[in-house]
Amino acid sequence: MTNRNITELYKSGMSLAEIGTRAGVSRQAVQQKLKRLGVERRDVKDKMQTVRKVLDEQLLRDLYLNQKLSYKKIEKWFGVEHKAIIRNLKEYGIPIRTGENADISRRSKTKELNRKTLKDLYHEKGLSTYAIAKIYGVSQSAVMHLIREYKLKDKQI
Numbered sequence: 293m294t295n296r297n298i299t300e301l302y303k304s305g306m307s308l309a310e311i312g313t314r315a316g317v318s319r320q321a322v323q324q325k326l327k328r329l330g331v332e333r334r335d336v337k338d339k340m341q342t343v344r345k346v347l348d349e350q351l352l353r354d355l356y357l358n359q360k361l362s363y364k365k366i367e368k369w370f371g372v373e374h375k376a377i378i379r380n381l382k383e384y385g386i387p388i389r390t391g392e393n394a395d396i397s398r399r400s401k402t403k404e405l406n407r408k409t410l411k412d413l414y415h416e417k418g419l420s421t422y423a424i425a426k427i428y429g430v431s432q433s434a435v436m437h438l439i440r441e442y443k444l445k446d447k448q449i
Contacts, residue, residue: 298322299331309432316420317447318436347372347380356386364429374431404428407442410435414444 293315301311308319308326315322326333347370355361355369356377363374370376381388405428413419413427421435428435439446 295325295329298325299329302326302331302334313420313422313432316418316423318421318439321446321448347376349380349384352377352380352384353386356381356389360389405430405435405438407444410438410442411444414439414447418447 298311298315301314302308302322308322312319312322352366355366361369363377366377367374378388380386405424410424413424414421419427421432421439425432425435
């Protein structure tokens, strides 16, 4: 992906995470690249207005409390990230499940994603953090966390 493509995508309103997913790098790598290119950051208020989604309260209550769906399944239903799910749960006063009723933790989902496997997928095979997350059924941030924990080098764009 060229510097011009990255700049154009960002200026068209695409998020850093979305650009990173397309380029196969982290959101932070895109942010650093834009900074090096001298591209001015969008105002956070503008970002929040375009990204913030209000989910239907009744449907969210039904999916989360009655059907006991995980964040991951609710994300797919609404087409949003888990942060939007959590924010809406809190805003509607819906109790977040904890303990044995909670979603499977990131650690238990990523047990089989050891350093060697992650290094092979990320560096050798060139998979993006998004693609690895999909394979293992975890969030992209969980994969990024493991990359930092295992002290693997970030990809460069």
